[in-house]
Amino acid sequence: xxxxxxxxxxxxxxxxxxxxxxxxxxxxxxxxxxxxxxxxxxxxxxxxxxxxxxxxxxxxxxxxxxxxxxxxxxxxxxxxxxxxxxxxxxxxxxxxxxxxxxxxxxxxxxxxxxxxxxxxxxxxxxxxxxxxxxxxxxxxxxxxxxxxxxxxxxxxxxxxxxxxxxxxxxxxxxxxxxxxxxxxxxxxxxxxxxxxxxxxxxxxxxxxxxxxxxxxxxxxxxxxxxxxxxxxxxxxxxxxxxxxxxxxxxxxxxxxxxxxxxxxxxxxxxxxxxxxxxxxxxxxxxxxxxxxxxxxxxxxxxxxxxxxxxxxxxxxxxxxxxxxxxxxxxxxxxxxxxxxxxxxxxxxxxxxxxxxxxxxxxxxxxxxxxxxxxxxxxxxxxxxxxxxxxxxxxxxxxxxxx
Numbered sequence: 001x002x003x004x005x006x007x008x009x010x011x012x013x014x015x016x017x018x019x020x021x022x023x024x025x026x027x028x029x030x031x032x033x034x035x036x037x038x039x040x041x042x043x044x045x046x047x048x049x050x051x052x053x054x055x056x057x058x059x060x061x062x063x064x065x066x067x068x069x070x071x072x073x074x075x076x077x078x079x080x081x082x083x084x085x086x087x088x089x090x091x092x093x094x095x096x097x098x099x100x101x102x103x104x105x106x107x108x109x110x111x112x113x114x115x116x117x118x119x120x121x122x123x124x125x126x127x128x129x130x131x132x133x134x135x136x137x138x139x140x141x142x143x144x145x146x147x148x149x150x151x152x153x154x155x156x157x158x159x160x161x162x163x164x165x166x167x168x169x170x171x172x173x174x175x176x177x178x179x180x181x182x183x184x185x186x187x188x189x190x191x192x193x194x195x196x197x198x199x200x201x202x203x204x205x206x207x208x209x210x211x212x213x214x215x216x217x218x219x220x221x222x223x224x225x226x227x228x229x230x231x232x233x234x235x236x237x238x239x240x241x242x243x244x245x246x247x248x249x250x251x252x253x254x255x256x257x258x259x260x261x262x263x264x265x266x267x268x269x270x271x272x273x274x275x276x277x278x279x280x281x282x283x284x285x286x287x288x289x290x291x292x293x294x295x296x297x298x299x300x301x302x303x304x305x306x307x308x309x310x311x312x313x314x315x316x317x318x319x320x321x322x323x324x325x326x327x328x329x330x331x332x333x334x335x336x337x338x339x340x341x342x343x344x345x346x347x348x349x350x351x352x353x354x355x356x357x358x359x360x361x362x363x364x365x366x367x368x369x370x371x372x373x374x375x376x377x378x379x380x381x382x383x384x385x386x387x388x389x390x391x392x393x394x395x396x397x398x399x400x401x402x
Contacts, residue, residue, distance in 0.1 A: 003215050003216075003219050003223070004219050004222060004223050004226075005223075006215075006223075007215065007219060007220055007222075007223025007224065007227070008223045008226045008227045008230070011198070011223065011224055011227030011228075011231075012227050012230055012231060015194070015227070015231050016231075016234070021231070021235070022238075024190065024235070025234075025235045025238040025239055026238065026239075026242075028190070028239045028243075029238075029239055029242035029243050029246070032242075032243050032246070033242070033246060036246060057078070058098035058099060058117075059078075059080075059096075059097045059098045059099070060077060060078065060079045060080070060097065060098065060099050060100070060101070060130075061079065061080050061081070061082040061088045061091060061092075061097045061099070061100040061101075062074060062079045062080070062081060062082065062088075062100070062101050062102075062103070062134075063081070063082045063083070063084065063085055063088055063100075063101075063102045063103065064081075064103045065102070065103060065104055065105040066103040066104060066105055066106075066107050067105075068103065068107070068135060068138055068139060068142075069103065069134060069135065069138045070137070070138040070141050070142075073134055073137050073138050073141075074134070077130070077134070079134075082100060085102040085113060088100035088101075088102060088115065089113075089115050092115040092116065092117065093115075095117070098116065098117045099114070099115065099116040099117065099127050099130075100114075100115045100116075101113070101114055101115075101127075101130075101131045101134070103135065107135075112131055112132075112135070114127050114128050114131050115127075136151070139151070140152065172264055172265060173265050173267065173270075173353065174351045174352060175264050176264060176265070176266055176267065176270070176271050176274075177267065177270040177271055177273070177274040177347075177350050177351045178274075178347075178351040179274070180274035180275060180277065180278035180347055180350075181274075181278075181344065181347035181348055181351060183236070183278060184278050184281060184282060184343055184344070184347060185314075185344075186236065186239075187232050187235075187236060187282060188282070188285060188310075188313065190235060190239070191228070191231070191232045191235060192285075192289060192306065192310065193306070194228065194231070195228055195285070195286050195289035195290060195293075196289045196290075196292060196293050196302050196303070196306050197293060197302070198224050198227075198228060198290060198293060200293045200296060200302055218379045220382070221290060221294070221375065221378055221379050221382055222375070224290065225283075225286055225287065225290060225375070228286055228290075229282070229283075229286065232282075269357070270350055270351070270353065273350050273355070273357075273360050274347060274350050274351070276364055277343065277346045277347055277350065277360070277363075277364060277367070278343075278347065280364055280367040280368055280371060281342075281343035281346075281347075281367060283371050284339065284343075284367050284370050284371040284374060285309070285313065285343075287371050287374035287375040287378060288309060288340075288370075288374045289306065289309060290375075290378050291374050291375070291377055291378030291381060292305045292306065292309065294378050294381045294382040295381045309340075312340040312341055313340070313341070313343065313344065314344065315341065316335045316341050316344050316345050317344060319331060319332070319335065319345075320348060323345050323348045323349050323352070323354075324348070324349075324352050324354070327349055327354040327355070332345065332349075336349065336355075336359065336363055337362065337363055337366060339366050339367050339369075339370035340370075342363050342366070342367065343367075346360065346363050
């Protein structure tokens, strides 16, 4: 194993020199920045158009059979009274008025009739918006401040729940342990292909013979495993730093929600379990994908197995509501203990707080065991099949050799 450091260093430096690595790493923050710019200019344009529409003045006629509209509000928009709905509709049709509103006597049963001059697909909505605004403001003036607050939906609510005599923090308690679920999904999606092809590329390039003359198969595989972990962490940092910096720099311009980090509860046990499950799960899938890569003669054949591995990983997401509401159900227990499906159920249940310590320890032990078996099988496959360029080894060939 004295060449382990050499393998890790070589793999990390070689990958960091590839343009594809940096393109993949920088693509996500660039796309996020592009989406942010689009949202910013879209909201800015929408706001400018809204203010422009609010400042526009046009001739308006109103027939108020409901007797709900305030004369002061009608005067503020220079609305003129019209004797009948037929007269108002005719005035708009002939171009004498830009808009006409008819408020019926029984608003609950009859609709407010809105007629207007066509000014464009997106601007035609200004008429109905003004008709609703005039009615709402008029009704608000006739009520008490408390009722006004209810109508305007400006009532604040403060909810407090308790668990075991302590105040429960609600969704805030999910943030810290939930980060490991996001990281696992993020790193596997963005780096899964690299894990799969890290072994195959040497076989396809026909340089594996020279490598194995100086390095043992176990050293090569373990070195690649460590290098993949280092590269995944580097890629994660490259992706997250610009996104975090952009959030703090542009959150006011993009109207992004602001978080008070001091209000996030930190449960040491949940955070520790989340970190351990994340690390072991990532190691397990790294070893599994490397084993698949060692068994396949080409990357094209390996991609089919990669899809199956990802199906096991992310398939449990369809049962996510069960992990929250029914953690004791048989399906949840099976998905939580079966190593290939357990990472997401374990991380999600740990985040919501229904994963017990004994369950976590048993599941982690199974993950560790699966990781060791996957790496051991990968070494064995690689040892006997490294020079097989045209076919896959059979199970008899892998496990029958001594």
